[in-house]
Amino acid sequence: MSDDDAEILAVARAGFLDEAQEMLRQFEQGLLVLESDPADSESLNSAFRAAHTIKGTAGMFGCDAVVSFTHEAETLLEALRANQRQLDDDVMGALLESRDQIEMLLGEVRSGESDPQVAASSAALAGRLRALLGKPALAEPPPATQAAIETKAETAADHGWHLSLRFLADALRNGLDPLSFIRYLRTLGKVTAIRTQTAAVPALDALDAEACYLGFEIRFESAASHAEIEQVFEFAADDSDIVILPPGSPPAAFEDLATQRCGSDAEARTALFDCWRAMGIQFEVRLEPLRTPEANKADEAPPVIPHIERRAPAAEGEVKRGGDRRSGVGERREGGRDRRAGDETRFVRVRADKLDKLIDLIGELVIAGSGAQMIAHQEGAEVLLEATQRVMDLVQETRDGTLALRMVPIGETFARFQRVVRDVSKQLGKEVELIVTGGDTELDKSMVDAIADPLMHLVRNSMDHGLETCEERLATGKSPSGRLALNAFHEAGAVVIEVSDDGRGLARERILRKAVERELVAEGQILSDHEVWQLIFQPGFSTAEQITDLSGRGVGMDVVKRSIESLRGTISLSSQVGQGTLTQIRLPLTLAMIDGFLTMVGGVNYVLPLAAVAECIDVPGECSSQDEARVSGTFNLRGEVLPWLDLARFYGVKPDLSRRRSVVVVRDGPTRVGLIVDRLMGEHQTVIKPLSSIFQHLKALAGSTILGSGEVALLLDVSGLFAAAIEGGQRARLIARPGSQATHQSAHLTSSVQGKSSA
Missing domain, CATH: 3.30.565.10 (Histidine kinase-like ATPase, C-terminal domain)
Structure with missing residues (x-):
C-alpha cells in the first residue's frame, strides 16, 4: 500500500469513528425518548438505524468485534420493532449498556489495542441480549461440525445464494472499497466461491486510474434472509448494480441474469455460463436462441428474480457511472439512506486543528490591518484612509464569519x-x-x-x-x-x-x-x-x-x-x-477574538470587552482625590449610587492627573461599576493572546493583545476585576471608606450589589 493510500485510509477510518460517535448519540437519544414513551416508533427506528449504520461501516473497515456485538443489539431492536419482544427495564438497561460497550469497542479500534476484559464483557453482554430474546448464548462449533458445514457447502453449492455484483465507475471516487463489502458479507455466512469479472477493464492506454471496472460473481452459504443480505450492500446502493438469486433458483433465472449482464453478446454469455459452472453451479441452458422478453411472456410460469432495485441493464463490458456524491449531482435511490441525500450535501467535515489555524491567521490579519490603518491615519491621505477602511471592513466580516464556524x-x-x-x-x-x-x-x-x-x-x-x-x-x-x-x-x-x-x-x-x-x-x-x-x-x-x-x-x-x-x-x-x-x-462568547474598547492607564494600554461597556463620562467630583491611598469609592450617576475603581491605583501605577481623565461605566450582568482611566482610545478589534505564567499573579486580567503599532495591551476581565476588589479586602473602600459620610449609603449599596449578584 502506498503512502497516499495509507493516508486516505487513515482519514476514512477517522471519519468512520467520528460518525460512529454521532450514531451512538442518536442511539442513546432514541432509547431515552423510547423509555419515556414506549409507543414512539420513530425513536425506536432512529435507534435501530444508528445501530445498523455503526455495524455497516464497522464491517467496511474490518472491525469484526464491533460488527458481531452490534449485530446482537440490532437483533433485539428488530424484535422490538416487530413486536416480538416488549420493552421493559431489563431490555432498556441491556440496550443502554450495549451503547457503552460499543463505545469501548470503538475505543479499541481508535487505539489499535485489544483488551481481553472488553472482549469478555462483550461476550457476557451479548449473551444477555440473546437471553432476552430466548436464544441460547453463542458458542464456537466443534471442529467436526465445522468440517461438516464446509463439506455440505462444497457438495450442495448449487443450493446456496448467488450474488451478481457490478460496481459503477464512480465507486472508487466516492470512497468505496469493493472488497470491504465482501469481507462484511462473510459475517453473515460463508463465501463458497467467488469469481472477479474483468471484462469491463479497458486497454491500458484507455484506463482511468480513478474509475472502477470490477464485478463479482459470488456463491454464498448463509441462513440470513434476503433483506439481511441486501443490507450488506446498502452503503453502496448508489454505486453498484446487484442481483441476488435465492437458493434453488431455476436455470431460467440464470438465463435472465445472463441477458441482463451480457445483452445479445453470445461470446460474453458463454463466458459467464462457463464462470458459473466453474463455481459449481450445475444446469443445462440454451445459448441459442437467446431468451427475449416475448419468450418470457410465453412461459406459463416465468421465474421471479428477487433482487435489489437496479438501474437499466447494460451489456457486460460497458462501464456504468453513478451519481458523483462529491458534487451532490446524480440519481438517488428511492428509500436510500438519508445521509446521502441530506447532510453531506449541506455540511463539510473539517478538522478542528485546521479551523484553529485559520482563526489564528485571521487574528494576525486583524493585527496587520490595524497597523496599516494606523499608518494611513498618520499619513493623512484620504485615498489611503478609504482603502484601509474598506480592507478593515472586509477583515471584520471575515473575522465574524470565521468565528461563526466555531460556534x-x-x-x-x-x-x-x-x-x-x-x-x-x-x-x-x-x-x-x-x-x-x-x-x-x-x-x-x-x-x-x-x-x-x-x-x-x-x-x-x-x-x-x-x-x-x-x-x-x-x-x-x-x-x-x-x-x-x-x-x-x-x-x-x-x-x-x-x-x-x-x-x-x-x-x-x-x-x-x-x-x-x-x-x-x-x-x-x-x-x-x-x-x-x-x-x-x-x-x-x-x-x-x-x-x-x-x-x-x-x-x-x-x-x-x-x-x-x-x-x-x-x-x-x-x-x-x-x-x-x-x-x-x-x-x-469566544476565547479567540472580541470587539474591544481601548483605554490607557499610567502609560499602559488596557482593553475592555466592548459588550461590557455601558457609557463613558467625565470623572465626577466625588471621585477626584489627591489621596494616593484612595483606590475606590462611590459616586452618584443620575440618581443611582455606583461604585468606582481607579485602575491606576488599583494596579499600583501613578495616575496621570495632569490631563483630563474619564470614567468607563461597565456592566457585569445586573451589576455596574465605574472604572477611572487616563485616556479613551476608542474601539479596537482584539485578538486574545494568553498571558505568560509570570503574569498570572496580576489581578483581573483575561489575556493580552497586540496593537497595530506593535505594542502590547492587557485585556481586563470585568467580573474578575470587580470580584478581586471585593475579595481582596477592597469592598469597604470600594463602597465607602470607614467613617465617611457615605457609610449608611454603603451598607445599602453592598446589600443591593450582592442581591443582584445572587439573583
Whole structure:
C-alpha cells in the first residue's frame, strides 16, 4: 500500500469513528425518548438505524468485534420493532449498556489495542441480549461440525445464494472499497466461491486510474434472509448494480441474469455460463436462441428474480457511472439512506486543528490591518484612509464569519445529561424530570467541550444533595418527581448557563457551622447569603453527613469554579430553603477574538470587552482625590449610587492627573461599576493572546493583545476585576471608606450589589 493510500485510509477510518460517535448519540437519544414513551416508533427506528449504520461501516473497515456485538443489539431492536419482544427495564438497561460497550469497542479500534476484559464483557453482554430474546448464548462449533458445514457447502453449492455484483465507475471516487463489502458479507455466512469479472477493464492506454471496472460473481452459504443480505450492500446502493438469486433458483433465472449482464453478446454469455459452472453451479441452458422478453411472456410460469432495485441493464463490458456524491449531482435511490441525500450535501467535515489555524491567521490579519490603518491615519491621505477602511471592513466580516464556524449549539452538550439523569436517578431511587431550554444558544466549540465536566458535576450535585426522595417531597406537599432544569441564553455579550432544581435548597446554618469548624470564618461573623454560598467553592468543603459514590468528599466545586474562571467566566449561586437552588455560569462568547474598547492607564494600554461597556463620562467630583491611598469609592450617576475603581491605583501605577481623565461605566450582568482611566482610545478589534505564567499573579486580567503599532495591551476581565476588589479586602473602600459620610449609603449599596449578584 502506498503512502497516499495509507493516508486516505487513515482519514476514512477517522471519519468512520467520528460518525460512529454521532450514531451512538442518536442511539442513546432514541432509547431515552423510547423509555419515556414506549409507543414512539420513530425513536425506536432512529435507534435501530444508528445501530445498523455503526455495524455497516464497522464491517467496511474490518472491525469484526464491533460488527458481531452490534449485530446482537440490532437483533433485539428488530424484535422490538416487530413486536416480538416488549420493552421493559431489563431490555432498556441491556440496550443502554450495549451503547457503552460499543463505545469501548470503538475505543479499541481508535487505539489499535485489544483488551481481553472488553472482549469478555462483550461476550457476557451479548449473551444477555440473546437471553432476552430466548436464544441460547453463542458458542464456537466443534471442529467436526465445522468440517461438516464446509463439506455440505462444497457438495450442495448449487443450493446456496448467488450474488451478481457490478460496481459503477464512480465507486472508487466516492470512497468505496469493493472488497470491504465482501469481507462484511462473510459475517453473515460463508463465501463458497467467488469469481472477479474483468471484462469491463479497458486497454491500458484507455484506463482511468480513478474509475472502477470490477464485478463479482459470488456463491454464498448463509441462513440470513434476503433483506439481511441486501443490507450488506446498502452503503453502496448508489454505486453498484446487484442481483441476488435465492437458493434453488431455476436455470431460467440464470438465463435472465445472463441477458441482463451480457445483452445479445453470445461470446460474453458463454463466458459467464462457463464462470458459473466453474463455481459449481450445475444446469443445462440454451445459448441459442437467446431468451427475449416475448419468450418470457410465453412461459406459463416465468421465474421471479428477487433482487435489489437496479438501474437499466447494460451489456457486460460497458462501464456504468453513478451519481458523483462529491458534487451532490446524480440519481438517488428511492428509500436510500438519508445521509446521502441530506447532510453531506449541506455540511463539510473539517478538522478542528485546521479551523484553529485559520482563526489564528485571521487574528494576525486583524493585527496587520490595524497597523496599516494606523499608518494611513498618520499619513493623512484620504485615498489611503478609504482603502484601509474598506480592507478593515472586509477583515471584520471575515473575522465574524470565521468565528461563526466555531460556534455550535450548546444543546448537544445538554443532551448528554439525559442519560446521566436517568442512571443517577435510578441509583439514588429518585424520580427526576430533566427540562432543557435554550439548547440552540451558540457557544465557541472549545468552550462547549470545556464546560461539559463542570456541568456534569453540578447536575450530579443537584440530584444528590438538592432533590429529595419521593417520600420527602410528598411530605412537604411537592410532586413526587423532582425537577432539574438546564437553560442557556445570551446576555450582554456573554452566554449564561443555568442549572436549577426545585429541591430542598442550601442549608445556610449548616454551611456556616462547617465553615466555622474549618476556620474559614470567625465565630459570630455576619455574612450575607451571597458570601455564605461562596463558601461552597472552598477546596475540600462539604456538608454531606456521609460519603457516597456520587459526592461527600469535598472535591469538585472548587474545581468547577477554577474551570469556569479559566474560561474567563464566573459562577454564582442563589438558593431558597425548600424551593431549590440556581447555579448561574456566565461565559464569554469566544476565547479567540472580541470587539474591544481601548483605554490607557499610567502609560499602559488596557482593553475592555466592548459588550461590557455601558457609557463613558467625565470623572465626577466625588471621585477626584489627591489621596494616593484612595483606590475606590462611590459616586452618584443620575440618581443611582455606583461604585468606582481607579485602575491606576488599583494596579499600583501613578495616575496621570495632569490631563483630563474619564470614567468607563461597565456592566457585569445586573451589576455596574465605574472604572477611572487616563485616556479613551476608542474601539479596537482584539485578538486574545494568553498571558505568560509570570503574569498570572496580576489581578483581573483575561489575556493580552497586540496593537497595530506593535505594542502590547492587557485585556481586563470585568467580573474578575470587580470580584478581586471585593475579595481582596477592597469592598469597604470600594463602597465607602470607614467613617465617611457615605457609610449608611454603603451598607445599602453592598446589600443591593450582592442581591443582584445572587439573583
